[in-house]
Amino acid sequence: MDIKLKRAEGLLEITWREETPRRHPVRQLRCECACAGCVDERTGVRTLDVDAVPDDIGITNMALVGNYAVKFSFTDGHDTGIYSWDRLYGMCVAP
Numbered sequence: 001m002d003i004k005l006k007r008a009e010g011l012l013e014i015t016w017r018e019e020t021p022r023r024h025p026v027r028q029l030r031c032e033c034a035c036a037g038c039v040d041e042r043t044g045v046r047t048l049d050v051d052a053v054p055d056d057i058g059i060t061n062m063a064l065v066g067n068y069a070v071k072f073s074f075t076d077g078h079d080t081g082i083y084s085w086d087r088l089y090g091m092c093v094a095p
């Protein structure tokens with residue numbers, strides 16, 4: 001697979017095996033962060049105020065987590081979200 005950040009478009013493009021690339025809006029990735037700082041671990045309720053996420057939010061760094069996930073650092077300073085490949089694969093894509 002291949003993962004590319006399209007900064008100017010605010011999109012993350014992932015090419016899974018033998019498929020056409022899927023483009024994920026960076027803002028959506030940020031809003032769907034499932035870390036303990038964004039979602040209440042006990043209740044599963046999202047505590048992140050998605051309206052406060054800037055429209056032009058970007059990704060400053062991507063780091064692989066073992067062989068099952070990737071961790072993004074966002075321009076709002078948030079960097080605790082881990083996105084498993086399974087979860088990314090199931091996410092909505094940009095039109």
Ligand SMILES: [Zn+2]
Pocket residue numbers: 033034035036037038039078080081
């Ligand atoms: Zn988070």
